[in-house]
Amino acid sequence: MGLECIQFSGSLSGEIVQKTFVHPELAADEVAVKVTHSGLCGTDLHYTTTEMVLGHEAIGVVHSIGSDVSSVKVGDRVGWGYPNWTCGRCEWCLQGEDNYCPNWRIYGLADFEQGSLSSFSVRKEQWLFKIPECLSSEDAAPLMCGGSTVWTPLVNHVKPYHRVGIVGIGGLGHLAIQFAAKMGVEVVVFSATESKRDEALKLGAKEFYITQNIDDHSTLGITENIDRLIICTSAKLNLALFYPLLNPQAMIFPLTASDGELAVPYFATVRNGLHISGSVIATRFMQKKALEFAARNGVRVIAEKFPMTLDGVKAAMARLKDGKMRYRAVLSWD
CATH class of the missing domain: 3.40.50.720 (NAD(P)-binding Rossmann-like Domain)
Known part of the structure; x- marks a missing residue:
């Protein structure tokens, strides 16, 4: 039986809506994560008129894992950002520039039911990152994209x-x-x-x-x-x-x-x-190093905090849209 969760999605009208979704059984390389925190990014505003789960700066705790997953275990605190999968075979992946994989599955273009404004999300093991112990979830979430x-x-x-x-x-x-x-x-x-x-x-x-x-x-x-x-x-x-x-x-x-x-x-x-020079998010290697550097050197996020509720998501989105957000927003289930 799949995992039931609460999700906050965009809609054709631009209204943020709450819905219930049941994730299918995990594939061998997938991980179910109980979301605890999500950052909010300007990119999220672009998808409020799309019928997809919003959010892509997530921190959570591993709930369950597929049969082939080996890099994380149940109970680990992990994060994820824009991509969910890269092919591993193209010339960009082979030279360690997997953030330019032309075949990648990314937020807004694939996996529309897997946003971070959700109680649970299912992600590929490949683009999950363990969070250093001394880095709080509130500080870590915006590091996953911003x-x-x-x-x-x-x-x-x-x-x-x-x-x-x-x-x-x-x-x-x-x-x-x-x-x-x-x-x-x-x-x-x-x-x-x-x-x-x-x-x-x-x-x-x-x-x-x-x-x-x-x-x-x-x-x-x-x-x-x-x-x-x-x-x-x-x-x-x-x-x-x-x-x-x-x-x-x-x-x-x-x-x-x-x-x-x-x-x-x-x-x-x-x-x-x-x-x-154009520039996108970090490679997997550099994302890991960014988290380690932030933890070791005390990089901290200045964030406005919102509850992970329908009203909380709407309030955060409205404040971001109006240009009133001072630095970053972080939503949490706490």
Whole structure:
């Protein structure tokens, strides 16, 4: 007999709905997880008009396992994020870049009954991660997507001597500041408002600049130019404004999902050897290392807390949609 659970789903009308679902028997490589916490991500807003279970930043406790599962056991605390399965055979998987597997099954495109806004979820063993003991579930949940999104360009492209600019201090930005600062680099924050200056500096930023209504960023007065620019804001930016602040061969990483076109100055990009690089969540290996690094170095999430109820999910989604969420949201069954 399958496992009955409560789920919170999107709908064609955009209304969040609660439903009951019975998971089928576990396949040999599947794990049933009792969800305890779920982070909320801007991506979740994109699927509120889709008939699917929402959420993809989950922490829970292993309830039962399939016959072939060996990496986790009943009672383990685990987490998961965007992907649920990758093929393991394509050239990206074979070279350890499984986060670019063209055959992967990911949130929003497959496994529509397996979101984290649920009392139970069934996941493939392959993309489950054990949570370090000293990392709380509340801190771990947003690291499963938001944290891994900022971790990837930092760990792959930043050297200790670089100056890293972070644009936007929201759910992604406040994690990026901590990861970067604890890696030993100089962190320079660009924000639209003054309101988060003190928090940004306490999180590890060395410099803080307000960019709202500034048409010439060369007048900001930064002490030295930037080697890596991490775009963490969901607002569409005129990247050309940041060009005077970049060193030759600097790299720009736009991390938030958006539509439309990304426009940059053609000649200035070529002349200065600038790189604009897309980046997705971490590989399985790097997701594991991100959790370990966060636990070892005290990376902590600033989160607004909501109950895992229909009213709680609706309230969190509305606050996120209205742009009023301060940093991150975490829902829990506690």
